[in-house]
Amino acid sequence: MITLIGKDLAKKGNEFIFYGSVDECENCRFKASCVDSLEKNRKYKIIDVRDNEQKCQVHAENTVIPVEVDRSNITLLSSSKSIFEGSTFSYESADCDEECEYHDYCFPEGLVDGDKCIVLKNHGKHKGECKKGYKLNKLTLGFVI
Numbered sequence: 568m569i570t571l572i573g574k575d576l577a578k579k580g581n582e583f584i585f586y587g588s589v590d591e592c593e594n595c596r597f598k599a600s601c602v603d604s605l606e607k608n609r610k611y612k613i614i615d616v617r618d619n620e621q622k623c624q625v626h627a628e629n630t631v632i633p634v635e636v637d638r639s640n641i642t643l644l645s646s647s648k649s650i651f652e653g654s655t656f657s658y659e660s661a662d663c664d665e666e667c668e669y670h671d672y673c674f675p676e677g678l679v680d681g682d683k684c685i686v687l688k689n690h691g692k693h694k695g696e697c698k699k700g701y702k703l704n705k706l707t708l709g710f711v712i
Contacts, residue, residue: 571601572613572634573626581613582639584676591625601631610677612639641684641708644672644693646701652689655711658682665698672705683711 576583588602595601605611615635623631643658650656659680661673678684686706693703 568604568637569600569617569633569635570604570611571597571621571623571631573623574620574628574630574632575626577613577616577632577634579613579616582610583613584608584610589625595623597621597623597631600633605636608677608679610639610641611636638710638712639677640687641675641678642672643675643678643706643708644669644703645706646697646703650686650689650704650706652686655683655685658684658708661701663699663701667698669693669695669697669703673703678708684708685711 572583585602585605585607587607588598592598592602613634614637617633617635619633620630621632622629646661647656658678663673685708687709688707690705690707693705695703697703
């Protein structure tokens with residue numbers, strides 16, 4: 568999918584989370600090709616950068632560049648025993664209300680309940696200790712769209 572991003576951020580491999588558009592975007596002629604193609608609170612990775620620059624009052628340098636993006640892979644700590652590389656599942660957030668150093672891995676940005684995921688890599692047992700006593704595996708997830 569193609570979107571527009573600030574010139575200073577338009578680098579292949581960069582990742583970003585789209586938190587939504589700002590008021591200045593509402594009447595912009597590039598809105599459909601810029602923010603309308605992105606889903607709020609999703610993580611994206613830039614896979615290609617195009618050459619065409621456009622003016623934009625929102626971004627630094629007042630310039631945006633078209634980039635090709637895909638949904639970014641997500642790192643997750645999971646206690647599920649039935650997840651293995653290549654398996655698909657619908658994500659459901661963990662039953663945990665603890666605030667700990669691993670919270671962002673158990674509840675990663677860009678992943679919401681009901682997302683259909685595929686396990687791209689099972690990195691094995693997480694070495695850190697879970698406050699709830701869960702035995703956690705570190706996973707890299709892709710999305711089944």
